[in-house]
Amino acid sequence: MGLFDKFHSLAANQRALVDSGVNPFNVVIERLISATEAIVNGRHTILAGTNNYLGLTFDPQCIKAAKKAVQDQGTGTTGSRMANGTYAGHAALEREFADFFGYRSAIVFSTGYLANLGMLSVLASRGDTILVDAHCHASIYDGCRMGSAEIIRFRHNNVIDLEKRLQRLGEKTANTMILVEGIYSMLGDRAPLADIVTLKQKYGAYLLVDEAHSLGVLGEHGRGLLEEAGVGDSMDFIIGTFSKSLGATGGFCVSNHPELDLIRYASRPYIFTASPAPPVIASTRTALKILETRPELRRRLWRNARHLYQGLDDMGFSLGPEISPIVAVRLPSVKQAFVLWGNLLDRGVYVNLALPPATPDSASLVRCSVSAAHTQEQIDYICKVFSDLREDAIALDAQSTAVNSHLDVTSVS
Amino acid sequence: MLQYEDILAQIYSVLQGIARDNREINETTDLVVDLGLDSMAVMELLAAIEDRFDISIPLNILPDVRTVKDLALQIQQLMVES
Numbered sequence: 001m002g003l004f005d006k007f008h009s010l011a012a013n014q015r016a017l018v019d020s021g022v023n024p025f026n027v028v029i030e031r032l033i034s035a036t037e038a039i040v041n042g043r044h045t046i047l048a049g050t051n052n053y054l055g056l057t058f059d060p061q062c063i064k065a066a067k068k069a070v071q072d073q074g075t076g077t078t079g080s081r082m083a084n085g086t087y088a089g090h091a092a093l094e095r096e097f098a099d100f101f102g103y104r105s106a107i108v109f110s111t112g113y114l115a116n117l118g119m120l121s122v123l124a125s126r127g128d129t130i131l132v133d134a135h136c137h138a139s140i141y142d143g144c145r146m147g148s149a150e151i152i153r154f155r156h157n158n159v160i161d162l163e164k165r166l167q168r169l170g171e172k173t174a175n176t177m178i179l180v181e182g183i184y185s186m187l188g189d190r191a192p193l194a195d196i197v198t199l200k201q202k203y204g205a206y207l208l209v210d211e212a213h214s215l216g217v218l219g220e221h222g223r224g225l226l227e228e229a230g231v232g233d234s235m236d237f238i239i240g241t242f243s244k245s246l247g248a249t250g251g252f253c254v255s256n257h258p259e260l261d262l263i264r265y266a267s268r269p270y271i272f273t274a275s276p277a278p279p280v281i282a283s284t285r286t287a288l289k290i291l292e293t294r295p296e297l298r299r300r301l302w303r304n305a306r307h308l309y310q311g312l313d314d315m316g317f318s319l320g321p322e323i324s325p326i327v328a329v330r331l332p333s334v335k336q337a338f339v340l341w342g343n344l345l346d347r348g349v350y351v352n353l354a355l356p357p358a359t360p361d362s363a364s365l366v367r368c369s370v371s372a373a374h375t376q377e378q379i380d381y382i383c384k385v386f387s388d389l390r391e392d393a394i395a396l397d398a399q400s401t402a403v404n405s406h407l408d409v410t411s412v413s
Numbered sequence: 414m415l416q417y418e419d420i421l422a423q424i425y426s427v428l429q430g431i432a433r434d435n436r437e438i439n440e441t442t443d444l445v446v447d448l449g450l451d452s453m454a455v456m457e458l459l460a461a462i463e464d465r466f467d468i469s470i471p472l473n474i475l476p477d478v479r480t481v482k483d484l485a486l487q488i489q490q491l492m493v494e495s
Binding site for chain 2: 129134144151152155164165168169356357361362
């Protein structure tokens with residue numbers, strides 16, 4: 001017996017990946033050309049799996065703000081928000097996030113992952129209950145696990161199942177928090193948020209929505225699903241990230257509860273890490289303004305989303321349930337998804353490969369995400385490559401798995 | 414209230430629909446080691462049992478569940494509490 005025995009199956013899977021000559025989980029972007037293009041494996045490649053929904057990573061205004069912040073404030077804060085890591089920009093961005101949603105206050109965290117850890121680890125503790133959608137992101141589950149509340153999953157987007165579980169809780173609903181996402185990251189579908197708000201009010205529970213993939217993407221002003229669903233003022237907590245539509249790295253939580261400020265004093269993921277670097281804060285402040293002032297980016301994003309979704313749908317690919325900037329192509333087997341992914345990259349199209357157990361219903365997904373920065377020609381090219389590769393991908397024998405059919409590189413069990 | 418034996422019988426019946434082969438299942442069967450259930454299959458198992466008994470099983474119990482017996486005892490406990 002040794003410390004590394006538990007890694008044996010992981011090592012075997014990793015070797016199979018390396019031996020196959022394609023490792024989808026170790027792609028190196030050799031050189032960035034734009035928000036939608038890069039050199040990968042020495043080849044000019046269209047990036048269609050970056051969650052860069054509005055293409056703001058290369059926005060001239062955001063870059064200018066980031067450059068100025070580096071010049072004026074340096075490359076990093078080298079400290080916690082609790083110590084020397086709160087600059088005027090951090091405080092200003094918190095005010096701006098609260099104003100953006102029309103809520104009382106906000107907290108900025110160092111990443112979106114840490115925002116979920118930082119909030120969930122302290123919000124619900126012993127004696128409290130969390131009702132979490134089965135498709136919620138790993139950061140939500142990890143945050144729950146850091147706390148000591150009872151964690152109960154409900155079936156994905158199933159309001160009837162959620163209500164059944166609220167009923168079972170009886171009076172405990174007053175200490176219960178429901179966790180959902182605006183757009184779910186793997187299949188690109190929205191939560192039935194208005195119905196969930198109705199339930200939360202009926203049973204006196206709390207509601208937290210993670211708008212990671214919907215901020216800047218949904219709603220007239222880009223506030224996310226809560227705006228689109230017309231329930232913008234009914235959330236107890238809104239969580240989000242800078243690392244998608246805002247084009248940087250960081251996270252936030254917004255709330256009307258005055259107790260939000262107390263979280264700072266109890267949240268280890270807030271306290272025991274360095275705060276976001278000045279250029280990150282500066283570009284994010286600029287990007288947040290752009291969400292409101294340039295709605296044409298959202299229109300372009302949705303035009304591209306419809307273009308890709310329709311294109312792949314017409315070819316007969318099995319897709320996520322609704323049109324969304326996340327276009328997930330479901331393949332019958334891990335092997336087929338793996339081969340299609342590799343062939344796409346060989347033809348200069350980068351997308352994400354998502355495999356069980358990281359996917360809902362053990363699906364093997366080739367997951368695309370489109371950007372407002374994609375041109376029509378780029379989307380046409382992506383569609384053409386999918387079309388060229390479709391026959392080969394489907395023809396593969398689902399049983400002939402060179403790669404372990406239970407490929408599990410995301411966890412050590 | 415359901416007896417322990419009734420709960421056990423229900424678990425066997427659910428497991429027969431999920432386990433990979435026709436392996437014999439008893440109280441000492443380890444859900445992961447013997448039946449090869451991965452995390453998704455364990456979730457399917459819990460969902461089916463939740464429906465049968467009209468309960469919600471908190472994920473927090475999972476670290477304490479290795480065998481069929483562990484699971485049956487946890488369910489019995491949950492049914493006493495609800």
